[in-house]
Amino acid sequence: MASTSRAARSQNANLTQATQHITEVDGKVRAILNYILDHSAEQIPIKEKDLATAAGDKNELKKRLQLVTELLAQRFGIIFKQLDSATKTYICTSEAPMASIHELTPVQRPQITLLYIILMYIFLRGNRIEDSKLYGMLELLNIQVDEEHGYFGANVRKLIEETFVKQQYLKRERSQLNAYDDPKIFFLWGLRAKAEISYEHIVQFAAKLLNQDPRNFDHQLAMAQAAENEEQ
Amino acid sequence: MEVVKRGFTRACKNHSYLCYETIDEILTPLCASHKVSKPASNEAIKAFVNDINDSIRDLGQSLVFIKYPLMGKEYLVYAKTDATPDSIANTGLTAEECQYFSKLLDKIATADDCRIPWNVAYNELFLQGLAKPPKKSRMQHLLQKWSQMGYFLDKDEYIYLGPRSLVELNFYLTSSYSEHIKSCTLCKGLVLWDIRCGSCQIQFHRDCIHTYLQKRDICPSCGSLWTTPLRRSSSASS
Numbered sequence: 001m002a003s004t005s006r007a008a009r010s011q012n013a014n015l016t017q018a019t020q021h022i023t024e025v026d027g028k029v030r031a032i033l034n035y036i037l038d039h040s041a042e043q044i045p046i047k048e049k050d051l052a053t054a055a056g057d058k059n060e061l062k063k064r065l066q067l068v069t070e071l072l073a074q075r076f077g078i079i080f081k082q083l084d085s086a087t088k089t090y091i092c093t094s095e096a097p098m099a100s101i102h103e104l105t106p107v108q109r110p111q112i113t114l115l116y117i118i119l120m121y122i123f124l125r126g127n128r129i130e131d132s133k134l135y136g137m138l139e140l141l142n143i144q145v146d147e148e149h150g151y152f153g154a155n156v157r158k159l160i161e162e163t164f165v166k167q168q169y170l171k172r173e174r175s176q177l178n179a180y181d182d183p184k185i186f187f188l189w190g191l192r193a194k195a196e197i198s199y200e201h202i203v204q205f206a207a208k209l210l211n212q213d214p215r216n217f218d219h220q221l222a223m224a225q226a227a228e229n230e231e232q
Numbered sequence: 233m234e235v236v237k238r239g240f241t242r243a244c245k246n247h248s249y250l251c252y253e254t255i256d257e258i259l260t261p262l263c264a265s266h267k268v269s270k271p272a273s274n275e276a277i278k279a280f281v282n283d284i285n286d287s288i289r290d291l292g293q294s295l296v297f298i299k300y301p302l303m304g305k306e307y308l309v310y311a312k313t314d315a316t317p318d319s320i321a322n323t324g325l326t327a328e329e330c331q332y333f334s335k336l337l338d339k340i341a342t343a344d345d346c347r348i349p350w351n352v353a354y355n356e357l358f359l360q361g362l363a364k365p366p367k368k369s370r371m372q373h374l375l376q377k378w379s380q381m382g383y384f385l386d387k388d389e390y391i392y393l394g395p396r397s398l399v400e401l402n403f404y405l406t407s408s409y410s411e412h413i414k415s416c417t418l419c420k421g422l423v424l425w426d427i428r429c430g431s432c433q434i435q436f437h438r439d440c441i442h443t444y445l446q447k448r449d450i451c452p453s454c455g456s457l458w459t460t461p462l463r464r465s466s467s468a469s470s
Contacts, residue, residue, distance in 0.1 A: 076242060100257070
């Protein structure tokens with residue numbers, strides 16, 4: 001428990017003036033929370049300055065961020081964390097992967113199916129794949145990224161290169177071996193994919209899609225998990 | 233169980249409105265993966281949802297069951313507790329697009345039987361007076377998005393108010409459009425497209441009047457003998 005002697009309290013008050021955390025739900029807490037919940041559907045990172053506007057100003061936001069984060073986790077299972085301290089953006093991810101595709105609306109399902117195919121391919125190829133190779137694989141499945149697809153929609157390339165990247169499902173890396181080579185683009189699993197979709201899930205998906213025993217992917221699974229542990 | 237409740241809450245928020253079949257499709261694998269037993273009956277589901285409500289109500293969110301006569305179904309709606317047309321669905325929309333939402337609502341609320349033909353919804357007359365009105369294709373896209381969210385319903389060439397509007401905008405609709413949109417005198421909830429008294433034409437919820445008529449055989453509003461049959465499937469204006 002915090003020290004309660006008068007001297008200690010006034011000293012604490014002076015030191016922690018800027019970060020006196022609010023512990024009760026007030027109108028501003030609700031406003032911040034509602035802003036986050038309203039914007040979490042699009043799955044695009046939320047800017048700190050927009051949160052500050054919802055709270056009134058930056059200080060009011062700072063005092064409440066801890067409580068808001070706790071409430072989102074305790075009541076909704078939404079993990080709210082800073083994506084990047086440089087750009088001051090936050091994202092919401094789920095505490096657990098989806099138990100089934102039914103948690104998505106019929107409109108969202110084609111997108112997630114495409115995403116699973118891409119994540120599966122990246123996973124099978126050691127968690128990093130050049131864009132041209134990815135698009136080549138999709139062509140084998142009759143998905144031309146620059147043409148309208150009957151199931152996956154009009155702008156598949158945009159979906160992959162912009163939407164999935166913005167939503168943090170995919171990570172895009174530029175790599176240039178040396179000054180004389182053209183830069184290459186690689187795709188990896190993004191932060192959100194790692195948080196919301198388990199490798200085991202992808203293995204099950206791959207096993208079904210490719211009609212193989214899930215144990216055939218033990219090698220890739222071990223590799224992915226090792227890379228994960230290294231990062232952490 | 234808490235993880236299951238939270239997972240279910242997130243799924244409800246995603247769907248905006250769900251029928252019992254969808255609820256079951258979500259709960260079955262969700263409960264199985266966390267090794268808890270699924271709420272077995274509709275009553276158990278309602279109790280389960282009530283528990284969730286207790287934890288999200290003070291944050292301005294709620295899960296509400298509503299009977300929707302147009303589709304003959306009961307839906308579970310994810311609704312914010314203090315929404316207004318301005319605060320709804322306005323993530324990333326321009327002021328003109330928000331106005332389109334309000335105008336659509338207005339047009340439908342004041343129309344006969346609370347519905348407008350679908351082509352009226354895209355009529356440019358709608359947006360008279362706006363400095364930068366959205367294009368027709370954008371209007372179509374928005375209406376489709378709002379329908380997916382449950383604010384409107386596109387059925388048989390007409391646009392109706394959707395289940396989510398009836399829950400979230402209950403107060404707004406009954407107070408701003410009191411001439412057109414009434415509350416059922418028996419339960420005080422908003423009532424649309426439901427059973428009318430043959431004499432005075434006042435509307436009641438099918439279930440409310442059914443319960444009432446088990447004790448008396450007159451209209452609660454005008455007192456005349458109740459003559460309208462309570463058949464299973466009713467048309468919009470019986």
